[in-house]
Amino acid sequence: MxxxxxxxxxxxxxxxxxxxxxxxxxxxxxxxSYSEGERAGFMQKLSKKGWICKSWEGELSLVALPGAAPEKFLFSVRDDEVAARINQHVGQRVSLTYEQHIGLPTTCFGDTEYFVTAVKLVSP
The missing domain is CATH 1.20.5 (Single alpha-helices involved in coiled-coils or other helix-helix interfaces)
Structure with a gap:
């Protein structure tokens, strides 16, 4: 039928x-974006992750006081050029400009809700 x-x-x-x-x-x-801002700290790692949807994921170590345990700022990067600039500064003190996007329907865009849009090297 x-x-x-x-x-x-x-x-x-x-x-x-x-x-x-x-x-x-x-x-x-x-x-x-829900919010925008900057975070400064030591760039720890940046890697491209994912089974099907690959995205750049990184960690920034935020040190508030000498001797205190560092807090990690987890972030994602959508732009390959920004990811390449961040990779040049792994292990150095940097300032990351980010946008926070809440409510993304999938992790194909990134594992976190923080998306880095720019990076600046901070003088020691």
Missing amino acids: ALPKSFLTAILGLVVVVSAIFAAYTWAALHW
Whole structure:
């Protein structure tokens, strides 16, 4: 027994509408940031991770007081040029400019909600 043409059209229309809403939500989550800022510390590591979706993931060691245990700032990088600049400064004191994006629907864009957009070397 074949399904009525109007039923198939309704199902296809529903799939298109749901896909469009998902695409619009993803675009908005990636292009509007919840917060922006800078963090300074010692660049510990940067690596490209992921099984299917590869993303640059890094760690910045934040040292508040001498002798205190350092806090780690975990971040993601979407731009390969920024990742290359960060890789040049591993082990050095840097300042990272970041944007915080909350509510991303998948980890294909990065494992964290903090996305680094620029890096500056900080003089000792």
